[in-house]
Amino acid sequence: MFETYNAIGILPIVANGNTGPNPGTALTPGNYSVALGVGATYSQDQIAGFSSRGPAPTRRPWTDPSTWHRDDWNPIKPDLSAPGESARSALPGNRYDSWSGTSVATPHLAGAVAILCQRNPLLTPAILYNLLLDHTVRPSLGEPYPNADFGWGRLDVSLVLAATPDPDRPWxxxxxxxxxxxxxxxxxxxxxxxxxxxxxxxxxxxxxxxxxxxxxxxxxxxxxxxxxxxxxxxxxxxxxxxxxxxxxxxxxxxxxxxxxxxxxxxxxxxxxxxxxxxxxxxxxxxxxxxxxxxxxxxxxxxx
CATH class of the missing domain: 2.60.40.10 (Immunoglobulins)
Incomplete structure (x- = not known):
């Protein structure tokens, strides 16, 4: 199904799971190579304890490079992280509360992709994936990158937007x-x-x-x-x-x-x-x- 999403121009963005901190706890479908799996950070720019860790499984189809969006994936999860602990969240009945989880972090990535596609509708899933991973904040406590805690780093929408191809010239x-x-x-x-x-x-x-x-x-x-x-x-x-x-x-x-x-x-x-x-x-x-x-x-x- 996720390969079909990519084929029709949709980048699946999926929570990595809340079963951390042990290695190899990233859950499907967030650990799929054709999806962008999202980990959770908290306000001090550290990875949340509950955020599921990589790596992804070392068997097919994860080890099939034809399913990777980049040559060096191999098989790192999460792909990227975003704020997901004690985030002020909207609830039914015009209420708000502080919620935590990689499912709280994931909407940050989905919103970022919407902004990038608004700037340039020609972006493919693979190009979006690499733009997001190549232009990210890498907290010093997570070095070296990429790794099984943060992935390639923590989302910074301003960084990736500045690197998004200009629709007014060839790129x-x-x-x-x-x-x-x-x-x-x-x-x-x-x-x-x-x-x-x-x-x-x-x-x-x-x-x-x-x-x-x-x-x-x-x-x-x-x-x-x-x-x-x-x-x-x-x-x-x-x-x-x-x-x-x-x-x-x-x-x-x-x-x-x-x-x-x-x-x-x-x-x-x-x-x-x-x-x-x-x-x-x-x-x-x-x-x-x-x-x-x-x-x-x-x-x-x-x-």
């Missing part, structure tokens, strides 16, 4: 990224092993309110064990809401046959589009993140 974001090792140059096990030639495809979406012209993406390797043979691709013009990808001409990634076991390689990607005579970088929209490729040295039977 490009990477919405999909996949790496594969198809035949005849790989063994099609979706892992990059030494000596293989892999492929990387990605998709850009214009979530701004104006057209982006001559959109292009360039990928660069900073690793001596990885070579990218065709580092640039042109994706053309993107109207608001339109998406384009390089599936017809994937980036080629050559993995050196002397790559050490367990090696992690970093690659950067940048993108630009033209608005009149100006160049618009997409780095700000994707937070300048790095993606990781895990290298494995093993026989085909174990890969």
């Amino acid at each position: 490009l974001v990477i919405t999909e990224l996949a790496i594969d090792d198809p035949f005849p140059f790989g063994n099609s096990n979706h892992l990059l092993v030494p000596g293989e030639l892999g492929q990387m495809t990605l998709a850009l979406r214009n979530i701004g309110g104006r057209a982006a012209y001559d959109a292009n993406v360039r990928v660069a390797s900073r690793d001596k064990f990885m070579r990218i043979d065709n580092p640039a691709t042109q994706l053309g013009d993107l109207e608001p809401g339109e998406k384009a990808d390089n599936a017809a001409a994937p980036f080629s990634i050559m993995i050196h046959d002397l790559t050490p076991q367990g090696h992690t390689s970093e690659r950067s990607r940048t993108g630009t589009s033209k608005l009149s005579a100006r160049t618009l970088s997409i780095d700000s929209a994707v937070s300048g993140k790095w993606y990781s490729i895990l290298m494995f040295r093993c026989t085909m039977s174990f890969c």
Whole structure:
């Protein structure tokens, strides 16, 4: 059901549960990877004792990366926290009282999403999820982040609103990224092993309110064990809401046959589009993140 919600453009926002503080107490459906699970904080910006803790279960479907909204989820819960202890709450009969619970914290996130969608109706569930997690307050007592208490931090609506794409100009974001090792140059096990030639495809979406012209993406390797043979691709013009990808001409990634076991390689990607005579970088929209490729040295039977 939650996958259907995401498919039709709805981000499920669900209380994480009130069974803390022990680890692994996050409840379904708040611990689903396709939902934004919400923990509760109190006025001193600490996590409430009752707030359920992660991690999420380490079995399928939670361990299936195709259900994750970001590469580094793996499987952290809650995703985000918000005030949820002794919060002044409205009751029937024109009354008020102080209530506590992750279900009290959850409406803060739902209201924030409504504000973001009012600013930019083109935001997808994955983009909303990452905007919220990337622009949050991280109380010092919860470091390091992300963690199984706060998730990625405590909601700050002003921070995430300031980072929300402006609907009056083009704004490009990477919405999909996949790496594969198809035949005849790989063994099609979706892992990059030494000596293989892999492929990387990605998709850009214009979530701004104006057209982006001559959109292009360039990928660069900073690793001596990885070579990218065709580092640039042109994706053309993107109207608001339109998406384009390089599936017809994937980036080629050559993995050196002397790559050490367990090696992690970093690659950067940048993108630009033209608005009149100006160049618009997409780095700000994707937070300048790095993606990781895990290298494995093993026989085909174990890969």
